[in-house]
Amino acid sequence: MEELIIATKNKGKMKDFKGLFDPLGIEVSSLLDLSKPVDDIEETGTTFEENAAIKAEAICEKFGTPVIADDSGIEIDALNGAPGVYSARYAGEDKDDKANLGKVLTEMQDVSQAERTGRFVCVLAIAQPGQKTIFKRGECEGTIGFQAIGKNGFGYDPIFYPTGSAKTMAEMTPQEKNQISHRKKALDKIENWVMQL
Numbered sequence: 198m199e200e201l202i203i204a205t206k207n208k209g210k211m212k213d214f215k216g217l218f219d220p221l222g223i224e225v226s227s228l229l230d231l232s233k234p235v236d237d238i239e240e241t242g243t244t245f246e247e248n249a250a251i252k253a254e255a256i257c258e259k260f261g262t263p264v265i266a267d268d269s270g271i272e273i274d275a276l277n278g279a280p281g282v283y284s285a286r287y288a289g290e291d292k293d294d295k296a297n298l299g300k301v302l303t304e305m306q307d308v309s310q311a312e313r314t315g316r317f318v319c320v321l322a323i324a325q326p327g328q329k330t331i332f333k334r335g336e337c338e339g340t341i342g343f344q345a346i347g348k349n350g351f352g353y354d355p356i357f358y359p360t361g362s363a364k365t366m367a368e369m370t371p372q373e374k375n376q377i378s379h380r381k382k383a384l385d386k387i388e389n390w391v392m393q394l
């Protein structure tokens with residue numbers, strides 16, 4: 198397999214995936230790279246697995262090829278696991294990364310350092326014509342900062358300190374993020390499958 202469709206329209210995720218698949222010699226296309234425009238897929242699930250399946254299966258059916266979808270988000274313990282599956286739309290349907298992160302910082306302003314734990318979660322769904330969808334999960338534990346720091350990455354990266362790191366994920370280089378991220382951990386679990394394509 199030289200080219201694989203990732204059922205996403207998120208440019209930040211896609212940048213991560215390009216860096217992760219490059220060493221495997223696999224070229225990946227997002228839904229924004231395809232010649233035919235693809236309608237937005239409604240994410241009606243309440244779990245990462247359900248939403249990842251909805252995206253992967255819809256695109257697999259449309260194109261008749263194997264497809265990977267990523268459903269991901271940040272779970273914050275002091276917010277009882279929110280934003281979770283609603284991470285992209287936490288501050289509203291227009292999916293504004295800055296507004297989402299601002300909402301979290303406001304909700305967390307009185308939470309002490311010790312209570313600021315959380316994790317990034319990534320569930321990858323692999324859909325193949327005529328086969329059962331496969332799921333793999335990767336998690337990256339860390340703490341939530343008091344302010345946004347760093348220009349790299351996307352989403353909540355500027356407020357997330359992976360455990361053991363003095364830098365936020367947005368201060369890391371793309372290569373550094375891709376060594377430890379939730380996306381990398383999930384992808385490691387499907388590498389054998391991907392190489393067989």
Ligand SMILES: O=c1[nH]c(=O)c2ncn([C@@H]3O[C@H](COP(=O)(O)OP(=O)(O)OP(=O)(O)O)[C@@H](O)[C@H]3O)c2[nH]1
Pocket residue numbers: 204205206207210240267268269270271284285297317350351352353354355378380
């Ligand atoms: O700082 C971050 N670094 C990451 O590495 C990361 N991974 C996920 N997220 C957050 O979780 C949402 C996913 O929601 P999501 O899986 O529905 O994707 P999405 O709607 O953005 O795009 P699509 O793939 O569905 O087209 C994203 O928008 C982000 O807010 C991240 N934030």
Ligand SMILES: [Mg+2]
Pocket residue numbers: 240285
């Ligand atoms: Mg989405």
